[in-house]
Amino acid sequence: MSSDPFDTLRELAGEPVPADVDTEYVWARLQVAIERETTRSRRRWLAPVAVAAAIAVAAAAVLLTSRPSPAEAALGEIAQAARQTTPEEIPDGSFVYTRTDQVALNTSEQGDLLGLPGAIAYLLPSTQQTWRQGDFEQSTTTVGTPIFFDPEAEVSYYAHDWDKADRVGETFTEQFTGITNELSDINWPANPRELRNALDDYLRQGTINHSMDIETIELAMNVLHLTNPSPELRAAILDVIGQLPVQLINQSPDGSITLAISYDHPALIEETFTLNPAGYLIAQRQTYLEPAAELGIPAGTTVWDATYTVPTIVDSLDTPDQ
Amino acid sequence: MRDDTDAEVITASWTDPSVFEEIYRRHHKTVLAYTLRCAGQQDGPDVAAEVFEEALRSRRSYNPEYQSARGWLLGIAAHVIVRYYRRRSKLRTVRYDEKNNEPDGDLSDDIATQVDARRIVDRAMRKLNSDEREVVSLFVFADLPYQQIADSLGIPVGTVRSRLNRARGKLRNFFAASNQYIDEGPPEDHE
Numbered sequence: 230m231s232s233d234p235f236d237t238l239r240e241l242a243g244e245p246v247p248a249d250v251d252t253e254y255v256w257a258r259l260q261v262a263i264e265r266e267t268t269r270s271r272r273r274w275l276a277p278v279a280v281a282a283a284i285a286v287a288a289a290a291v292l293l294t295s296r297p298s299p300a301e302a303a304l305g306e307i308a309q310a311a312r313q314t315t316p317e318e319i320p321d322g323s324f325v326y327t328r329t330d331q332v333a334l335n336t337s338e339q340g341d342l343l344g345l346p347g348a349i350a351y352l353l354p355s356t357q358q359t360w361r362q363g364d365f366e367q368s369t370t371t372v373g374t375p376i377f378f379d380p381e382a383e384v385s386y387y388a389h390d391w392d393k394a395d396r397v398g399e400t401f402t403e404q405f406t407g408i409t410n411e412l413s414d415i416n417w418p419a420n421p422r423e424l425r426n427a428l429d430d431y432l433r434q435g436t437i438n439h440s441m442d443i444e445t446i447e448l449a450m451n452v453l454h455l456t457n458p459s460p461e462l463r464a465a466i467l468d469v470i471g472q473l474p475v476q477l478i479n480q481s482p483d484g485s486i487t488l489a490i491s492y493d494h495p496a497l498i499e500e501t502f503t504l505n506p507a508g509y510l511i512a513q514r515q516t517y518l519e520p521a522a523e524l525g526i527p528a529g530t531t532v533w534d535a536t537y538t539v540p541t542i543v544d545s546l547d548t549p550d551q
Numbered sequence: 552m553r554d555d556t557d558a559e560v561i562t563a564s565w566t567d568p569s570v571f572e573e574i575y576r577r578h579h580k581t582v583l584a585y586t587l588r589c590a591g592q593q594d595g596p597d598v599a600a601e602v603f604e605e606a607l608r609s610r611r612s613y614n615p616e617y618q619s620a621r622g623w624l625l626g627i628a629a630h631v632i633v634r635y636y637r638r639r640s641k642l643r644t645v646r647y648d649e650k651n652n653e654p655d656g657d658l659s660d661d662i663a664t665q666v667d668a669r670r671i672v673d674r675a676m677r678k679l680n681s682d683e684r685e686v687v688s689l690f691v692f693a694d695l696p697y698q699q700i701a702d703s704l705g706i707p708v709g710t711v712r713s714r715l716n717r718a719r720g721k722l723r724n725f726f727a728a729s730n731q732y733i734d735e736g737p738p739e740d741h742e
């Protein structure tokens with residue numbers, strides 16, 4: 230490898246050549262976008278009427294939302310509890326340990342490499358334990374046995390050794406230094422109104438795939454889960470989420486709650502988040518509410534199911550007692 | 552339309568979005584080459600499609616002083632790439648790359664090698680913050696000079712230089728750590 234890390238990156242990325250199918254795919258997506266944009270332009274003359282209607286709806290919404298929604302009330306209680314907690318000190322030499330158990334959808338358009346007519350999709354279970362200390366990270370990952378939607382795909386997958394590329398059945402440990410987390414680098418305000426603005430500003434730097442509300446919920450959950458926020462910030466995040474269109478779908482006797490959102494991407498997806506009584510994200514799940522025919526995935530399939538442990542402080546790189 | 556500048560085409564597309572197809576015809580190879588290098592053979596086309604969708608939506612923000620839309624599109628592409636790596640950080644899914652259909656040779660080894668390379672690129676890019684990823688992706692994967700990166704992202708050239716310097720240091724650490732520390736104990740000094 231080259232001594233200049235930029236050259237190394239160039240070498241690793243190679244010089245991929247776009248296939249005709251790639252070009253056609255991008256062209257087709259643009260055609261759909263142009264059609265949508267054309268329709269939108271035609272509708273623009275209706276804008277004043279739409280604005281008047283929106284004002285009426287907003288006025289009605291103000292009346293309806295003067296009482297907190299069940300989700301807002303439940304999140305408010307957890308936020309209150311989060312505010313009362315003492316900030317966690319991480320002693321020198323200690324590690325923050327987390328464990329994630331997940332089953333995630335893997336897809337590849339390159340089913341033809343396996344002799345299949347279309348794309349291939351399967352669910353891959355894995356467990357990852359992570360120890361972090363400053364910018365150092367060690368992770369130990371165990372990859373389980375994939376679950377297929379199509380028996381033919383399963384046979385081809387193993388026949389072509391894709392299980393080796395996925396490291397199925399393996400447990401491997403990796404260590405990294407210089408780890409950065411862009412969400413942790415941001416000084417998020419602990420005032421809910423300022424936090425909402427900061428989240429919106431951050432989102433506007435990138436592409437917005439869904440509605441702004443859905444994007445904000447996703448980002449807020451990421452800040453909650455990935456940055457180990459202070460008690461005040463944790464509470465503010467929960468307050469912000471409570472103001473957004475999340476639905477409370479379960480409240481357990483132990484005080485944990487499960488919230489749901491839904492969006493199109495490209496099929497209709499329901500995503501749920503489970504928070505414990507202290508405001509930690511402990512589970513996340515995505516379920517297709519519509520079939521994804523091109524991947525052979527039926528409606529009702531859970532395509533991502535993850536559970537997270539609450540971060541704990543440990544003094545070694547050993548697996549702690551559960 | 553064929554002889555019009557990009558600026559003229561984009562302005563015409565304000566009222567007739569279908570005119571934007573001409574921008575695609577002129578620049579899709581550049582954008583696809585960039586996104587394939589950044590995101591791999593599987594995700595690259597998706598990212599390129601996002602770039603053109605985003606460009607179409609934001610065509611009114613194009614500065615007509617720039618006759619060519621190449622830098623503008625790559626600037627949008629750099630934002631989309633940052634977004635892409637953010638999604639990957641979250642999902643950590645494994646995807647496969649394809650290097651065209653090659654009938655000869657050991658295909659499984661070839662796939663494994665490419666998957667490994669793609670994983671390393673992904674991990675390396677995730678070590679950078681979003682500002683650094685933008686400039687690094689344009690410098691490394693689009694081969695743009697400093698001034699064009701600055702123009703594409705609307706930042707001073709000095710900022711491009713400093714971000715690249717910072718990123719170079721982080722990537723050097725990353726590659727050193729990848730080579731030396733895997734399956735060994737943690738380095739004594741993490742600074």
